[in-house]
Structure formats: C-alpha cells, structure tokens
Amino acid sequence: MAKPKSDLLQGTLDLLVLKTLELEPMHGWGISQRIQQISESVLQVNQGSLYPALHRLEEQGWIRSSWGASENNRQARFYELTPRGRKQLADETANWERLSVAVGRILRTA
C-alpha cells in the first residue's frame, strides 16, 4: 500500500459503482475489488462509504439487489443496474467527461 491514494468524492463513488455494474451483476466485495484492481490500487474503496452508497443508489431506483450464490458457492447479495440506472450512468459519464476536459484545459493553460 505504498502507492499514493486518493479519497473519493461522494458523487464519484456513485459513478464508479454504476460503471462497475454496467457489465454484470456483482456483490459488494466484488465491486470494491474491481475498482481497486482497475485503478491499480490508486482508488481504495472504503467499506464505510461503499455500503451506504449501495443503499442510496437502490433507494434512488438506479440499482436493484437480489440474493444469489457467489463464486465459492456462498450466499451473497448481488446488485444490478436498472434501466433508469443505465440512463443515469450515461448522463453521469457525459457529465464527468465534460468536467474533466474543462479541468484539464485549465490545468494546462493557467
């Protein structure tokens, strides 16, 4: 854990969770592992914010949960995107890209 870590802004975590679920339904542990792996451990997902975020997203109707068997055949709660969640993901992604282009431009020129 020597690499520099970044704290996640709340909205960003929601976006990452939605993105992670885009391909397939996943359980909480899987989501945290996936984010960590893909970001090459730059982004550490804290359990204390991941689970409340999952509850929040479910309350918004963007994801839904169901119980199923995990890889090692144990009961786990799987989350999947709802159609509304898919739309939200598209909106948020576009938003994020616009924002990061703008911030990048400022950082380069200013």
Add this chain to the structure above:
Amino acid sequence: MTPIASIFRFLFRRQRFEAGNDAELRFHMERQIEENIRRGMTPEEARREARLLMGGMEQIKEECRDARTGRTIETMMQDFRYAIRVLLRNPGFTTMAVITLALGIGANTAIFSVVYGVLLRPLPFQRGGQLVVLHQEASAVNVPDIPFSVHEVTDYRDGNHTLSSVVEHHTMTFLLIGKDSAERVETAVVSANFFDVLGVRPLMGRTFVASDEAHGADAVLVLSYKYWQTRLHGDPNIVGTVFHMNNRPHTVIGVLPALPQYPVESDVYMPTSQCPFRSAPGFIANRQARMMTVFGRLKPDVKLTSAQADLSTIARQLTRAYPEAYPKGAGYGIKVEALQEDLTRRARSIFLVLLGAAGLVLLIACANVANLFLARLLKLERELAVRAALGASRFRLMRQLLSESMLLSLAGGTVGLLLAPVAMRLLMKFAERFTTRADEIRLDWPILVFTLLISLVTGLLFGLAPAFSSIRHPNDALKQAGGRATMSRGRERLRGALVLAQVAVSFMLLIGAGLMIRSFVRLQEQYPGFQPERLLTLRITPSFSHYAQTSQLQAMWDNLLRHVRGIGGVQSAALCTNFPFNPGGIQSGPSNATFEIEGRPVSKGELAPLVDNTIVSDGYFETIRQPLLSGRTFTPHDDQNAKPVAVINQTMARHRWPTEEPIGKHVRFQGGNGGWMTVVGVVGDAQEYGLGRKVLDEIYTPLDQSGFAGNLVVRTTFQPTNLAPLVRAAIRDVDPLLAVDQISTVESLEQESITSPRVMTILMGLFAVLATVVSACGIAAVMALAVSQRSHELGLRMALGAQRNAIVTMVVRQGLALAIGGTAIGIAGALVMTRLLASLLYDTSPTDLLTFAGISALFLTVAAVASFIPARQVTSIDPLIALRQE
C-alpha cells in the same frame, strides 16, 4: 422497488432488512479474511487486519439505515412517540394547553366558516364571477341605490356593449289562493331569461321562456324549493297545479333547486307581464316609475371597469335626453358591482371584526402555551443538555420539541373542531340578518384545511420560540452540576415579553368589548318615541281583486277596526302602512317620496325634497302613544269628503319650518294624484326604522284619504299575545279570505331589531373574557415560577430580617409592573384598532374616555389578584429549608 415499497420494507420488514445487512457485511469480512490469508497472513493476523480495514461495523450499519428514505419517517415517528409519552406524563400541562388551544382554534374555525361561506365561497351559479348588479345613484344627494323604471331597464339592456344579458327583478306580495287556502306569498317578478342568466336549472318542470313574458300569455309560476317543501309538503305532482292569484288562474310550471336565492328569498316567481303593477300601461310609460333591481352578466373576458365605463356613457346620454327625469343637482350616475360584493356588503365589516377578535384570542392562547412550555423546559434543561452532550444534533433536539408542540396544537385543533359546530349554528342565525348566503355556511374541506393550517401554524408559533431559546448552551447547563436549574436571562426576558403581549392584546379586546357594551346600552336606553309595551301587531292582506273599488276597501277597513275595537281587553286599535320596529319596514326602508311645499316651488331640473310617508288610520298616534306636540291628530271625519290633511313629525317641523308655525301650511306629494294637504298636527319623533337610526322627515296621511294600510296595531290591557286568537277571529268574521300573518308584539320586535348589535356585543364580550382569563393565568404562572425560582433568595432576605408582607408586596409589584406595561401598549394599540369598530358603534366614540378608564381599572385589578395568589406562596417559604436547598 418502488419508493413506497422501499419505505414500507424499511419500516415494517425491519428484521429482514437488518439480517440482510448483517449477512452482506459478514460476507464482505470473510472474503477480506480469505484475501489476507491468500497474501500469506496467519488467520489471526488476517482477521485483525480485516477488522481494522472495515472500521466500525455498527457505524456502517447506521449509515446504511440513514441512506433510506424510510429513516426520516422513522425518526419522526420516534419523536412523536416520545412526545406522546412526555405529554401523557404531564397531564396537567397537557390538559391546560389543549383546552386553551381548542378554545382558540374552535373559535377561529367557527368564525372562519362563516366568513368563508358568506364572503369567500364562490356563488353557486355558473361562472358566478361574471354576474353583476346595476345601481342607479344620485351621488349629490346621497342616494346610493335608486330602483329602475321600465324605460331605464330597456335603455341599459339595449344600449350596452359589455353585458351579454340584462335581467330585472322586483318583489311583490300577493295572495295565493288554493283549493282551501289563502296565503300571502313573497313573489319575485323577473325577466323570462332570469334563471338562464343565473344558470339555475329547475329541479322539476321548467323555468320561464320568452313566450311566458308575452302580453296576454297564460299565467305561470315557478315555486322556490323552500316554499314547495314547507307549504306544499314537497308534493311530487305539483307541476300543473292551478292556483288563483290576482283574480287569474296561475299554473305551476316548475320548482327551483335548493339553492340560496338572490337577491332575496322569495316563495314564488312570475314573469314581468303577470305583475298587475309592472304591466300597467301607465307604469311602463312613466320613466320615473322606478321599482326594479337589475342584474347582468359580463360578456366573456370583459372587465368590471370597462362595463362601468360603458354604462356610464349611457347614463350621460340619459341625463342629456331627459333632464326632467335626471335633475342636474342630483348627480345621477350608474354603478356596476360584482354580485358577490353586493350580497355580502353588510356582513363584511362585522365578520371581519369578529375574525380579527378570534385571531387575537388565538394569539393570546399561543403566548400562554408558549409560556407553559418555557416553564416546563426549565425542568428539561439538564436532560436536553445531556442528550446534546451525547451527540444528539441541535436540529434533532429542536425537532423533538417541535413535535411536542405540533401534537398539542393538533390535539387542540381536533377538540376545537368538535366545539366549532355548536358556535356555527349560532353564528348562522346571526349571519341570516345580513345576507341570504347564510345557508351556505357549512363545515367542509376548505374549513378543515383552514383548521389544519392554523393548528400547524399555532404549533410552530408557540413551539419555535421556546425550542430556539432552550438549545443554546448545553455546556452552561451541564456546568450547573446538581444545582437548581435557573432561568437564563434571555429566556426570562422572552417570558416577560410573552406576558406583556398577552396583556396588551387582551386589553385591546376588552376595550373593543367595552365599547360595544356601552354602545349597546346607549342603544337600548334610547327613547323610541312611543310606548311599545302591550302592543299587539299583525299583518292583513286582502285579495285585491275582491276589493276592486277603493270605497269597498275602506268600508272593509272601517268594519274591521270596529270589530277589533269591540273585543274586551282591547284599549284601542289602528291600521298603518308601517310602525316603528316593523321588520318589513326596516327591510324595505323609508319610502323616500318627493314632495313640495306651497309657496316654495321646485324649479325644473332641481331635486325635490324627500320625505318618508306613512299612512295611518284614526287613533294610530293614540294607540302607540306617540305624543302630539301641537295641533290635532286624525279623526274618522278625515275621509274622502273632507279636506286633505297631514300630520308631520317634529324633525320635519324643525327642518322645513324652523322659524314658522307649520300648522296650516300646505304640502303635496309630487307625481301623485293628490292635491294640497293641510298640516293639522305635529307629533314627536318615533324611531320608525329601528333604534339608533337617524330620524327622517315624516308625513303621516289619513287612511281614508290615502287608500291602503295592512298593519294592525292593538293596545291591550293585559298580555297582548293572549288576545291574538280573539283578534284573528274578529278579522275572520269580517272576511274569511283576509290573510293574516306576522302576529307579534311590538316589544319583541323592538328586541329583535337590536339582535345583531346584541349578538355582536355578546361575542366580543365572550372573546374578551376568554382572553382576560387566559392572560390572568399567564401572569399568575409567570409570577408563580418567579417565586419558586427565587425561593432561595427570598429565604435569604427573610433570614436577614425582611418582613413577609414586604416581600409579598414586592412580588405583586413586579406582577403589576408587567400588567401596567402591557396595558400601556394595549391603550396605544386600542386607540388605533378601535377606529375599525366606529361603524358598529352607536353614540359612542371609539376613544370613549370612560370605557378606557374603566377597562384599565378592571384590568389592573385582575392583574393584581393574579399576581397576589402566587405571591402568597412566599409566606409558606421556610427560610431554613430555602437556604439549605443549595
């Protein structure tokens, strides 16, 4: 999952929710441990490391719960459950608060329901907002409402560009003769399209069509719902029934629905061509024969102001074209007014004053409950501080206090809602005197919403101030370890201010009530100008077709008077068109006849003087005992064969002949067929149109020279109502088809004529007493708390030798200081507010010194007693115990 399902699952499937969460987090933990072992840690290390990474399990669960919408509802329920427990633990406080609030909210609900029903509720007609009333006025001589003549109705109907239709209405009293009955009916005579313009559809049959109004059409009638129900027992086959009226058969063609009627309640309706007066050629031809009220409907999207401009143009044209009908000096004009405005004008000021008074009572109730709340918070201070220290947010604590106040005010509102209908029934009777809309008063949705709203606002009002003041400094509160809680200076100031406001507002209400009482006493003490005791009165309507000749009618009247005067117990009897306190006369108002004095001709285009004319038989002044000041009264010899004579009242004598002797002068009415009449007598002024009214110039003319007078007044030697059956029998002997109604005594009519000021006075008095009791309790409560808080200090003073009496005086003085401060503010407020009452007062200035002084004295006495009671507790303080309390 839908939001509602999610909330439901969170609130009611809680165990499953929690179990799922636990399992999920446990799963996460186990996977973390496995991962750690895979990386080469020992099982113990792996477990420890995983736990460290996870952080506080309970904290995560709590945050997961907070992420749910149902959570807000859950905490709210918790707050309410807690509030209920707290309120039930303090039954005294709760009962006091709920009763105070129920009285305040109940009073407001009742009065608002009247205000809403009468002033605000939309008229029950199709697009009622488009309906307007037309008023002709003579502004220069202060006559705001002149009826219309047939010519005028036609001119305005055909000449305007802003009204889609114009209809006329007037009322007449006719005799409706059925198979075996003769009954006097209030008849509305209306244009054929009257009901179409109002948008009223018949309950049964049909309403009028244009052909019904044609000259020579068969006579038809439409019955009002009330008349059909009460007089004809709701006969389902009534349509087609034939009655006789004005010597013609009239067929019932329809019955109206149970809507309130505008502009007045009538029994039956007929088209204009059927009214013998309205259809007389002479009446139609005469531009100055005015009798009708005129309504219209605005064309779509036309504003009242443009209709006003449009009709004013017609009025100017009329003034130019007919100068003799619209004299220059009169200031003739026309006014268009929304029907809703017009119907409720008289009720407006009275009910708004009452609503204002009720609002003030509620404010006082609020202040009082806020004070009780503050006192209770004092005991709660340490508990709140501890909870704040343990991490309860300020917002959460405040929310909990507010849920207590909301619960109280909702409970108060509910009890108030149960009380309101009782008050409403009384208020409806009262409202009937001012407007035909009284029937529309009921407890329905808008009223319930109003009650809910004022309950919530009330709860916020009395809950917020204490809640804010209490959660300021939890640290300070905790520092007072183990000691008595004392009141913070800020809160003490808040309580003082609340009591001050209560005192000031209730003082204002008391002043209002005081002024009303004083005005009412003045009104009742007024000399009516005659002796109303033991006077029986009743109304007689002959069938005009049976007495076509004036001489036949006069012979019948003479015969009738002879019969009645012959009854044992009758001292004297007379006939008249109107007598003082006659409800019919009060309703229709003075006759406003124009007249002329010999030798003082009225030049063309100038306005002739106005006078009220009453026709009386011989013996009238003697019967009601209206004093004769000079000359003589009428005798049986003043008939058709004798010289025309008149008697005038004192006001007219002073007004028209200030320096001369009026007796022997000659006067005549304009436009009538009568010649000059000689003034033969002057009588004292009588309050013809009710106590407190301005006395008008009055000309009395003798019955036998003038024609018709349907009111009989009888002076009896004993209880007049006992004589009523005998009088009725005597009348039946004369002619069984004479309709007799409105049997009453003049004394009871006098009482009835002042019912509205009486009810108004009682209501204001009730509000004021309520307010005073509530604020006296407020003063007592504040002083009691002050004494118990200062018992240590007072004990110390006593130990040092202070006399108990001196201490009692000190406490009372402090209570009085509050009362005097509040009274001072109240006086200032009352001087401004009572101006609103001026129009309701009779012969009483809104700044009446005696009332202000008397009420101040009364109020300060109440305040002194209210602070003396808690001050007496001082005497029970034992200096030893008080000192040891620390």
